[in-house]
Amino acid sequence: xxxxxxxxxxxxxxxxxxxxxxxxxxxxxxxxxxxxxxxxxxxxxxxxxxxxxxxxxxxxxxxxxxxxxxxxxxxxxxxxxxxxxxxxxxxxxxxxxxxxxxxxxxxxxxxxxxxxxxxx
Amino acid sequence: xxxxxxxxxxxxxxxxxxxxxxxxxxxxxxxxxxxxxxxxxxxxxxxxxxxxxxxxxxxxxxxxxxxxxxxxxxxxxxxxxxxxxxxxxxxxxxxxxxxxxxxxxxxxxx
Numbered sequence: 001x002x003x004x005x006x007x008x009x010x011x012x013x014x015x016x017x018x019x020x021x022x023x024x025x026x027x028x029x030x031x032x033x034x035x036x037x038x039x040x041x042x043x044x045x046x047x048x049x050x051x052x053x054x055x056x057x058x059x060x061x062x063x064x065x066x067x068x069x070x071x072x073x074x075x076x077x078x079x080x081x082x083x084x085x086x087x088x089x090x091x092x093x094x095x096x097x098x099x100x101x102x103x104x105x106x107x108x109x110x111x112x113x114x115x116x117x118x119x120x
Numbered sequence: 121x122x123x124x125x126x127x128x129x130x131x132x133x134x135x136x137x138x139x140x141x142x143x144x145x146x147x148x149x150x151x152x153x154x155x156x157x158x159x160x161x162x163x164x165x166x167x168x169x170x171x172x173x174x175x176x177x178x179x180x181x182x183x184x185x186x187x188x189x190x191x192x193x194x195x196x197x198x199x200x201x202x203x204x205x206x207x208x209x210x211x212x213x214x215x216x217x218x219x220x221x222x223x224x225x226x227x228x229x230x
Contacts (some may be wrong), residue, residue, distance in 0.1 A: 039166075039221075046123070047158075047166065047209050047221040060217035096165055104154040105211060105219030108177060110165040 002027040004097050004111035017085045022097030024078045030055040035100040038082045040093040087118045124222035131228040132200045140225045142193040142210030150191035154213035157195045161206045205229040
């Protein structure tokens with residue numbers, strides 16, 4: 001059974017860069033036609049797609065966040081990561097990593113999510 | 121890239137059917153057959169319920185069905201059960217390797 005697990009600092013100061021990692025187990029991150037993505041959900045609000053990556057390194061970003069986001073993959077560790085720079089309180093959210101069926105952003109496996117709070 | 125439009129709330133009694141709409145544009149919902157629906161219970165990760173407009177992943181009850189007409193997609197839950205009470209989100213491919221979610225609908229089973 002495929003499992004995804006997010007890890008991150010939990011608390012980040014404003015203007016800093018947050019880094020999150022998603023570890024994939026029970027399957028290979030290098031599987032054909034599966035993409036890997038990050039989605040976030042501010043407290044009490046809806047879902048927002050952040051970025052996707054293919055094991056080859058091809059990246060796809062939400063235009064509204066693209067200037068601050070970097071997604072990367074480490075196939076040797078079966079992990080992919082997210083960096084979000086210049087964070088503000090508006091970036092406080094539960095961050096989920098998930099697997100996407102193809103490039104069309106259909107997320108069939110999700111991690112449990114990790115709460116990231118931006119506060120001084 | 122604007123969020124898809126969903127009603128904030130929907131409700132129905134056990135055994136009834138309820139339909140949740142998801143309205144986009146010709147650049148997303150209307151332009152591709154890649155609409156998905158997710159169910160989210162409080163404190164839990166979303167769960168894929170419908171993909172490619174009307175396909176159900178293995179394990180999803182056939183009480184859940186999806187459809188699309190023009191720029192509006194719909195999720196219908198038939199034979200409502202107490203455990204169907206949750207938030208529901210639609211999403212759509214929006215071209216150029218991008219996607220967009222709806223604002224979410226809180227489904228209450230009366």
